[in-house]
Amino acid sequence: MRELPRKAKAVVVGGSIAGLSCAHALIAAGWEVVVLEKTGAPRAGCATGAGLGLDPLAQKILRSWLKQPGILELNTVPLTIDQNEATDGNKNRVLTRDENLNFRAAHWSDLHSLLHEALPAQTVCWGQMFLTFCISEDRTHVEVKSKAVQTGDITNIVGDLLVAADGCLSPIRQSFLPDFKLRYSGYCAWRGVLDFSDEENSDTILALKKPYPDLGKCLYFTLGQGTHTVLYELLNKRINWLWYVNQPEPELKGSSVTITVSDDMVEKMHEAAEKNWVPELVKVMRETEQPFLNVIYDGEPLDRIVWDNVALIGDAAHPTTPHGLRSTNMSILDAAVLGKCLEKWGVENLNSALQEYQSIRLPIAREQVLYSRRLGRIKQGLDLPDRKVFVPVTAREEDCEELQQKAMPSLNEIPSILVAER
Template sequence: MASDRKPKAVIVGGSIAGVSTALALCSTGWEVVVLEKTSSPSTGSPTGAGLGLDSLSLRIIGSWLSQPELLHHSTIPLTIDQNQVTDSEKKVNRTLTRDESFNFRAAHWNDLHGLLYNALPPNVFLWGHLFLSSHIADDIASVAVKAKVLKTGEIIEIVGNLLVAADGCLSSIRQKFIPHFKLRYSGYWAWRGVLDFSKAENSETITSIREAYPDLGKCLYFDLGSGTHSVFYELQNKRLNWIWYVNQPEPEVQGTSVTMKVSRDMIQKMLQEAEKVWIPELVNVMKETEDPFLNFIYDSDPLDKIFWDNVVLVGDAAHPTSPHCLRSTNMSILDAAVLGKCIEKWGDQKLRSALEEYQSIRLPVSWKQVLHARRLGRIKQGLEPFDPKSPRPEDCQELQQKNIPFFNHVPSILNSI
């Protein structure tokens, strides 16, 4: 790399993993280009989703922001982790486990992405650019990336010193290096939705749901039924986030997304089934949610390798995981921070050493968290022996988020954050 210019990274994918990696690398002095196929930044679409940020992710994000207080203002605390069983006949909930020392904050995807995106220097993102291919130079000092400008059809080439695959669980870059890789279908999909009640704060639905879930605004609720479970919590700006997991045969995934918009008939059938399982207060929230959608839940067996020469995987491209431990976003942010610190430590002249250390730090953690999330989902969906009506004490312990492997672990390379 020439000493008179900055090293350059090309990041494919502009979701949370991509924008986080861009911030981490910009903070080390690298030039960064992000290729994102969508045409423009998100404008707050109601089909976004809620997510939970752990204390380490909050610290990392705060270190990237010139105004860290903005993160506090766009999230709300989750101080309680509660698992409860739903009696579908009597339509009542009974607490199984309750941890009042939970230390997360809840965010809406669009709010978090906008906060991170606005912290970047201008012109880092190339919107409406579809990644096509990459080629590593013989001396491994550079990588050439071809992309299509979707608006014009023009093919462009960008040359950088590092290619970062942040292109999600269906990563085409990963597929090039692991051609036989296949995602593993979990056995269930998830109905998701966010109810905006800002204009109906005193409605019967909101009054009733606050009575049924008295710790809304600070609690992460997991409701367990027979062979199913749901997740429920509040978001900033008077929104309620809900997820309902339903055992189903594997669907046929179309295109490059595991998210699907649904028809009105599908929504009506979902609501009819929800009435059989959940308490009416939760069902009413589902009924009043605009544009609920489906996520097909996949993960993968842990990878043995997450970099090749000067190409590296981050986020769901590196470790597709089911969402039951709230790890996908947190793992992506941690990937970005560790990658940035490794590159800062070794310098751009020793990029391979930096990527080797990144891999050595992240692989053991992601392996255990992916497999733990898989087991937790199977337990809650009745795919492992578990009776929520009469669980063993050790089963209840396993349900708690604080028992995730490496739950409070901070890599030493991040001690300065």
């Protein structure tokens, strides 16, 4: 009897959207996948995920994984307008308006749930904390050690490939690049989601629609002097908002870039908001329960994202600031490209597959990370070597061209290896 070919196995560290996307892409390529995630259960309703925007290519890739027709559309909101505007704190003035955005807005936990529910049962090992890994001397396999958070039991998993989807503070990346440090952007972001499903016609929501009349289809960027906000609607009557504040780098505790905030910090934020934003937006911020604070980092683009049997994807491969809406979209595209490269080359040519993955993703990731950084500095009124500090209230049309999402490099570029996905 002829022996069937061995099924290749991948161990993915990190069960966020990047890790689950990788699981989908590799399973579609014919691989066995185990995802290790330290969280004890799926993070449904997780506040700190907040909102995200999915570009057209990411939407196509997600539909191919989710299979169920229309499920993505049922769980997201169309964003057809990209609008940048200036404010003096009393009224807003339009700077740019693009009515062909073609993004979709999702809540992090909604997208995460969709991806998780579409995976085969037992793909994700919840409550497993990654400890260490080692590559065999002959470079044919990798052994990953994890610990059960609840019991302390140690598990060893042997696979052909280790995928680091373990975020911007990736310990796996650090094992190869011990001198790599995240770069503080110069600002932090207050974030929150206001649920108005029980008060759809509340005074707050009705008032908000006056300065923001296209809520439900528009991605609003409102720029003040040295600061800006982002505002858009999510599914199920929720308003997602962010406010970027220039400040010295806070001290982080633990392995998260989210800061636990006190009632006093929140009240000071509310008071400062009254000096910067129209009253309707301030009221939304005041009525939002449990706003939180993210420290905004990125990293200098890497020269490589693969080593032997190890590949980086998502924020582990390219930490980025959020202004170009790239983090989730790049993670999904990383996963799709990696899966197609593995399918093309097979496990017996793993090195060639990983080298092609790296050659496809590195140049575009570099461009987009640096442009997102530039976009953040422009909108925050920070110095750039090749242009004057951006002043929204006096900005001319030619000063505003870079503000639009469509200016992102390679935004509509589809890697040739994914052409069959079109």
